[in-house]
Amino acid sequence: LHQRGIGCTVFEAAEAIRPLGVGINTLPHAIRVLAELGLLPALDAVAVRTRELRYLNRFGQEIWVEPRGIHAGHDVPQFSIHRGHLHEVLWQAARERLGDSALRTGARLAGVEQDAAGVSARFADGRTARGDVLVGADGIHSVLRSALHPNDGGIRWNGIQMWRGAIDWPEFEGGDTMIVAGDMTEKLVLYPIAAGATPGTRLTNWVVCAQIGDATRPPPRREDWSRPGSLAEVLPHVARFRIPFLDVEALVRATPAFWEYPMCDRDPLPFWTQGRVTLLGDAAHPMYPVGSNGAAQAVLDARCLAALLAEADPVAALAAYEAERLPKTAEIVRSNRRGGPERVVDVVSERAPDGFARIEDVIARDELAAIAGGYAAMAGFAAPR
Numbered sequence: 001l002h003q004r005g006i007g008c009t010v011f012e013a014a015e016a017i018r019p020l021g022v023g024i025n026t027l028p029h030a031i032r033v034l035a036e037l038g039l040l041p042a043l044d045a046v047a048v049r050t051r052e053l054r055y056l057n058r059f060g061q062e063i064w065v066e067p068r069g070i071h072a073g074h075d076v077p078q079f080s081i082h083r084g085h086l087h088e089v090l091w092q093a094a095r096e097r098l099g100d101s102a103l104r105t106g107a108r109l110a111g112v113e114q115d116a117a118g119v120s121a122r123f124a125d126g127r128t129a130r131g132d133v134l135v136g137a138d139g140i141h142s143v144l145r146s147a148l149h150p151n152d153g154g155i156r157w158n159g160i161q162m163w164r165g166a167i168d169w170p171e172f173e174g175g176d177t178m179i180v181a182g183d184m185t186e187k188l189v190l191y192p193i194a195a196g197a198t199p200g201t202r203l204t205n206w207v208v209c210a211q212i213g214d215a216t217r218p219p220p221r222r223e224d225w226s227r228p229g230s231l232a233e234v235l236p237h238v239a240r241f242r243i244p245f246l247d248v249e250a251l252v253r254a255t256p257a258f259w260e261y262p263m264c265d266r267d268p269l270p271f272w273t274q275g276r277v278t279l280l281g282d283a284a285h286p287m288y289p290v291g292s293n294g295a296a297q298a299v300l301d302a303r304c305l306a307a308l309l310a311e312a313d314p315v316a317a318l319a320a321y322e323a324e325r326l327p328k329t330a331e332i333v334r335s336n337r338r339g340g341p342e343r344v345v346d347v348v349s350e351r352a353p354d355g356f357a358r359i360e361d362v363i364a365r366d367e368l369a370a371i372a373g374g375y376a377a378m379a380g381f382a383a384p385r
Contacts, residue, residue, distance in 0.1 A: 019084025023205025025292035142283035157219030165258025183349030268330035291340035
């Protein structure tokens with residue numbers, strides 16, 4: 001918005017900005033937008049340029065390998081980064097360009113009213129604000145989404161629990177490789193997200209996913225999200241992995257603190273926009289974290305919305321934004337429920353649960369390419385030909 005000469009104020013619910021979370025991947029279609037904002041040097045200083053993505057079975061046998069980012073022919077990298085470092089880069093850039101007065105913390109939305117001339121927001125601490133447009137980017141538990149859709153079906157849990165952590169660890173496979181390994185029961189995700197404290201190490205992000213329930217069970221209570229994980233709970237799942245170049249159990253045991261999260265999303269909405277009010281990012285389209293697309297799609301939302309607001313009156317711009325972005329993101333939500341590109345490990349594990357001598361005896365390369373490449377094309381980050 002600032003780049004297009006449109007004034008804006010950010011109302012952040014958190015009382016203070018702290019580097020929360022663990023790893024995240026940001027794909028070239030989103031990084032291209034951030035590069036246009038001049039943020040590439042700041043990202044390079046705190047992230048890892050991902051060179052390669054490998055899909056393995058639980059024995060570490062190779063199923064599918066593909067180059068990523070610049071190595072795949074894109075003009076910008078794919079970054080693996082600590083979520084808190086990504087937030088810090090964006091927050092500092094906003095402070096420098098918008099000014100401190102445009103960033104308000106401790107402001108949790110409590111109510112919204114709009115009329116023909118504008119929209120007013122009321123916050124839990126009694127503050128109010130008025131503008132031409134209100135954009136709800138307040139996440140999977142969005143207050144604004146609930147206001148627009150009071151009968152929304154709520155959060156959907158697929159029965160998968162995730163344990164996530166990060167630790168300084170000796171680099172593996174060049175220090176810039178992302179690994180997705182596993183089968184229909186458990187998955188393991190590994191990737192470095194920053195330089196380590198000493199030469200030869202990287203801050204390494206790990207995720208262990210396990211099916212512990214089913215879609216008929218309600219998701220864990222909101223207060224049970226992001227709670228400290230237990231070694232007793234995660235280690236039985238870790239024990240099933242045999243990755244030749246990494247002792248996964250040692251990695252997990254050495255991590256001083258890690259957290260658990262249910263893998264949740266919400267059903268695609270019939271609409272995001274009502275007059276001068278709209279939704280963006282996880283408030284609009286929370287999706288399962290497969291394919292590294294949640295954050296990327298929020299960035300693409302923002303670019304689209306800003307461009308349209310620069311060209312049309314607010315009500316028309318918000319309607320056009322919804323028409324452009326809602327169908328695309330709904331398709332990704334549905335694809336992620338089917339496993340997205342990670343479905344390659346599910347298909348192979350179903351056909352060869354005890355491993356294989358040759359991957360070609362289990363699945364044709366064309367079929368693998370169709371799963372991985374089809375998702376990339378649908379989500380908008382296919383490598384240039």
